[in-house]
Amino acid sequence: MQEVGSNPHRTTLKDVAQVVGLSVNTVSRALNERPGVGEATRQRIKAEAERIGYVPNIHARSLVLGSRQTIAMIVTNLFNPFFAELVSEAESRAIEAGYTLLLLLSEESEDREVAAVAAALRSGVDGILAVPVSNDSHAYDGLTRAGLPLVLVSRNIAHLNADLYANDNVSGMRMTTHAVLDRGATDVVLIEEDLQISTVRDRIAGFRLALQDRGVPFDSRNIVLIPTRRSASVALPWLPWQAEDAHRVATDLFERGRRPHAFVLGNDHFALGLYAALRAQGLRVPIDVMVIGWGDQPFARYLDPPLSTVALPARQVAAHAMKRLLHKVSGSQEPPETLCIEPELIVRGSLPRELVLATGGQTP
Amino acid sequence: MQEVGSNPHRTTLKDVAQVVGLSVNTVSRALNERPGVGEATRQRIKAEAERIGYVPNIHARSLVLGSRQTIAMIVTNLFNPFFAELVSEAESRAIEAGYTLLLLLSEESEDREVAAVAAALRSGVDGILAVPVSNDSHAYDGLTRAGLPLVLVSRNIAHLNADLYANDNVSGMRMTTHAVLDRGATDVVLIEEDLQISTVRDRIAGFRLALQDRGVPFDSRNIVLIPTRRSASVALPWLPWQAEDAHRVATDLFERGRRPHAFVLGNDHFALGLYAALRAQGLRVPIDVMVIGWGDQPFARYLDPPLSTVALPARQVAAHAMKRLLHKVSGSQEPPETLCIEPELIVRGSLPRELVLATGGQTP
C-alpha cells in the first residue's frame, strides 16, 4: 500500500483541547454548536481552534456518524447537455444542503453502470441519484436491500418501482407530433436512437397516440430506430444521438424514394444531420419538409431555418429528484413516487406558421 | 442532527471473524490480499464474507488510512463540451485507479469557487483537479499549506506556480490566424469572452504573434471582448460563450460600417451567432468573410457552410492531469510542471480551399 502524502500532524480536537485547557468532549460540543457549553467558553474555543488551524477530520466524523454527507450521481454521459444540466442542478442542490456530489459515469454501458453502483457502495455515499442505462437494468437491484436510498432521474427502470423524476416524454412527443399533423403533414417520420430506455419508449408511445388522436394511420416503417454501434470504438466511450446517424438514415430514406412531410426527432443533434441530408436533396424546410427536434440545445435557434424543438425542464427535474433523495436520506420512508414534468414545444422556422386542416384524416 | 436511515446492523469484520472462528485481524488480511494468511484459509474467509454479505466500512477504512480514495474536480461549468469531456476522462481515469471523482462546480463564480475548495477540504479528498475561474484566483492559495495536492487543468493561475495541463492556446490561435492571413485576409477580428483567464489571454497572444509573423499591423479594435454580464440572471448560473453575444457584437460591427475579411473566434458557439449576423447582412462565407471557430463541437461540421475550427485535446489533457495528480497523491514531490498540448486546426467550408499570397505584408 502506498504511503499517503498527508501532513505530518494535522491539528486535532485533542490539540485544541490541550491549548484551551479543556476536555476533548467540551471542545467538540462547542465547535458543533451543541448545548452544554458556556457561551464565553464556546467563543474562546472557537477562536483558539481557528487560530491553530483546526480542520475537523471528516473520516473520523463519518465513521462515528455513519454518513459521508455525499450523494452519488450516476449518469450515462455528460455530452448530452440535458444531462450536463441535470448534474449542474444536482450539484448545486447537494452543496446547498451541505452534501457533496460524487459523479459516476456509465457511458451508456451496462458494465460500467454495475461498476458505478459498486463504486458508490464502496465509497460509502448516503444515497444515489441515477440515470439508468436501460429500462431493465439490474445494476440497482441490491440497493434497497443494502439500505441505500435511490432516486431515478429521466429514465425509468421497469421492474424496480423506484422514485422517478423525469420529463413527460409521452405528452412531449404527442404535442410535437400534433404540431406537424396540424400543419398538414400526414406522413411523419420519427427518428430515435435504438436504446432500451423508457424515454425512447415513451416518446414512441406519444407519437402513436398523436397519430391516433388525429386519425392518421400508423405505419411502423415511419419509426426509424438508429441501430446502436457500441463496438465502433473501443477506446472512446460510445455516444448516442449522433448527427451523422440521422444524416445516413434520412439519406437512405430519400434514396428509397420516400419523402415524408415531416420529421420528429429524438434529439436536436439529429436535426443537424437531417438538415444536411435535406439540403443535399434540394428540399426546403419547412416548405417541403417540417422538422422538430428535441432538447432545445443552444444551436437549435441558430440553424437555418431555426429549429423548432422541445425545451426540457432539466433543472426542475434534477431539483425535485435531489430534494426527494435528501428527504429519503434523512430517513423518510414514503412509497415510491413518479413525477413527469411537461416539456415545452418551441415553435421556430422549421415549422410553417399557420395551422391547416388535417388532410389525411377527420378533424378531431 | 438527523437520524440517518442506515441499516440496523451492517455486517462487520468482527462478524466474519466470528463465523469463521478466526481473529478480526486475520480476516482483514485475507480480504485485503495481504500476506500472512494461508491460501486455504483465505479462500474460506472470502467465501464466508461473501455469504454473509460483508461490505467493508469505508468510513473506518478511510479513518485509519487517512485517505478517501477520492479526487475532487472543480470545474467552472459543464455546459462547455470541452469541460464535459475533461470531466468524463478524469472520472474514467480516477475509477481506473481505484479512486472516485467528487464533482464541484464553480459556475464561473469566484464565490462558488472558494466554497468548492472549502467543500473539497471538508470532505477529505486526496487531491484536487481544478479549472480555475480566473487567472488570479486565490481560492487555492491555502492548499499547499494544507498538504493537499493540486493540479490545474486548462486554465492557469498566475501567482500559484502549480502543475498545469492545458491546450496550447497560443500556438492554436496563432495557427488559426495564420490560416486566414494566408488565405488573403488582412483585416481579421478576434472575438473573445472578456474573462480574466489564461486561455483568453493566451489566444490573444497567439493572435498578435500571427499578425506579427505575417507583417500585418495590429489594430486593438480588432480584438472584441464580449463584456460579461454575470448579473443578468441571478437564479440560473451565468454562462459564457453565448451565440447571441457574438451575434450582437458582429451586428454592431457591420452597422458601424466595418466589414472584416475574417473572424477568428474563441468558441464555436460564437460562430452560430456570427453566421446569423452574416446571413442578415447578405454576406457569404467564405467568399466574403472567412470564419474559424474554437472547440470543434458536434454541430460545427453541420453548419452551412461547415465551420472550420480547432479541435481540442480534452481527453489527453485530462488524462495527463489526472495521472500527475494521482502521482502526487501517492507522495511524489516533483517541482511543478506545465504541459500544453497542441490543438488541431480542422479546415472546412468556412475557409477558402486555396492559399493566396499575403496581401497586407511581406511573405515570411
Add this chain to the structure above:
DNA sequence: CTGAAAGCGCTAACAC
C-alpha cells in the same frame, strides 16, 4: 456546565 470513558470498524505493530 464539564470530564472520563467507551467505542465506531478498521489496520498495523508486534508477539507467539
Add this chain to the structure above:
DNA sequence: GTGTTAGCGCTTTCAG
C-alpha cells in the same frame, strides 16, 4: 500462519 494489542479522531453515553 495467526492472535493480541493499540489506536486512527471523533461523538456519545454517563458521571460529576
